[in-house]
Amino acid sequence: MTAAPPHFDLALVGGGGAGSLVLAALDRHDLRGLRIAVLDPVRKSGQDRTWAFWGRPGTDLDPMLSASWSRVDVVTAAGRQVLPLAPLRYAMLRSAPVYARAAEAAERLGATRFDAAVGGLADDGSGVTVRDTDGRALLRAGWVLDSRPRPPVRPGLTSWLQHFRGWWVESDRPLFDPDRAVLMDFRTPQPARGVSFGYVLPVSDRYALVEYTEFSPALLDDAGYDAGLRGYLALLGLDPAQLRVREVEDGVIPMTDAPFPRRPSPRVVRLGTAGGATRPSTGFTFSAMHRQAGEVAAALAAGRPPVPRPAYPGRHRWMDAVALRALDRGRVGGPEFFQRLFDRNPAERVLRFLDGATSPAEDLAVMRSSPLLPMTSAVAGDAAGRLRARLRRDPTPRPRAGSPAEGQPRS
Incomplete structure (x- = not known):
């Protein structure tokens, strides 16, 4: 006989940013009584991405921040605006401390790790059977929080991408103002269809993330991103030959009004971009992911279903x-x-x-x-x-006014 799969109260499918923030939030609420499973074929660690977001100081994220700024610049051909953000601040968070915090949380919570790719989630309304890519049952869970990237259920009326490349650059002499970030610099050449801008997130006067970003329908090739970055550095008066590129970051984020269902079945909840956390007009995601994680943990601590509110009204x-x-x-x-x-x-x-x-x-x-x-x-x-x-989704003819609908009795 085949042994029944182990049972858990909560399964986190995906161990990236959204899953890591949930683990940290569960730990803050001291939910060690929950039986928790984490499923991801890759154990996330180190620096693989950078999140930038705004919010009020004094949160659980503060010890992990690489830098924060109370003023930012928005630059156009008409000039430079220096924007005071108080009582908010703009902040930078790199992935390594987030993943490390999640690993500590998982250990304290006694979470069970499955280094496996998930192939299917069979939700019968009372629980979810989680299967691997070969169809084998890995476990059964009361609730599943799924943060794996996935396309929307149908195309939107508009589907753009936020796509970018950033260089972490270092100089032997002071070049950057560590007290002020550049939020958007629109002096970059604008694409025929879309928006481009550069930005600068300085960690010190000699070390910063400089990035070239486009909001547009199509991606560039490697040469296009590098050309955009070199051109933006030139606008800043910086010579790439005099800078050391320590790291390169690339990313693609959906910007679309297409629907991303937050709850595809009774006991499966999607988080992160798959759960609607990405703001369609900007591609910003992190703040909503952080809110989702806090709401999930607070709900479980109160004995409620772990279903966060919609990320945006x-x-x-x-x-x-x-x-x-x-x-x-x-x-x-x-x-x-x-x-x-x-x-x-x-x-x-x-x-x-x-x-x-x-x-x-x-x-x-x-x-x-x-x-x-x-x-x-x-x-x-x-x-x-x-x-x-x-109308395209529902082509069924409607009865004309004054005529009986199909299946209804005629008088």
Whole structure:
């Protein structure tokens, strides 16, 4: 007879950023009574990515930060804005301390590790059987938190990407201002369809992450990213030949109004980008992942299902869809759009809006600061596009007014 698979209260499928933050949050709530499994074929460690985010100081993340800034620059062809962020701060977090914190948490929680790729999740409503890629049952869990990247359930009306390459550069002489980060520098050549910008996150006056980023429908090749970075360094007055490139970081993040279901079955909950944590208008993800982790742990500590709230209010997702459509159709330019946001709103409001933390009244103020006519056109186009998409998904003919529906009795 085949032995029954082991049973756990909670299974974390994926051990990257989202899974690591959940483990740390479970540890903070001292949930050592839970039977926890972690499934990932790769044991994450070391520096493989950098997260940048904003928030208030004084959180559990503070001991792990590489740097933080109370002022940031937004640069366009019209000039440089120095934005004070108080009471928020912009912060940089590298992956190595996050993975190390998760490993410590897993040990204290007594979590069981499965170095296996998950092939299927069979949810019968009372629990979930987790299977490997060969169909064998690895375990059964009361709840599964799945943070594996996956495509949306259907294409969105607009599907862009945030894609980038960054160089960690070091110099023998002071070149950077460690008290101020460059959030967005739009002096880079703009693509025919999309938005490009550079940014600088200085750790010291001689060491910084310099990055070239595009919001656009298509990726570049390696030469394109390197050319973008060299061109941006030239705009900063820096000679790449006089810098040592210590590390290279690449990334691709979806920017789309396509749906990412947070709960594909009764006892499976998706986290991270797969669970809607990526903000469609910017690609920022980390703050929402951190909120999701805290809400999951708080719910379990209170004896509730580990289901976090939507990462962003519905009205924000709609506003993002409209903004993406306006950018995609060329009705508004990227530098113009972001410059107006920061010109006509306190920086703290813009950052809280991008985090999904503003009130409806503040959202109206943000909307008023956008180019009115192009955005109105985008709103109309978004509504028409959604109607067409709904009709394509549901082609069943509807009964005409005054005629009985199929299967209904005639009088």
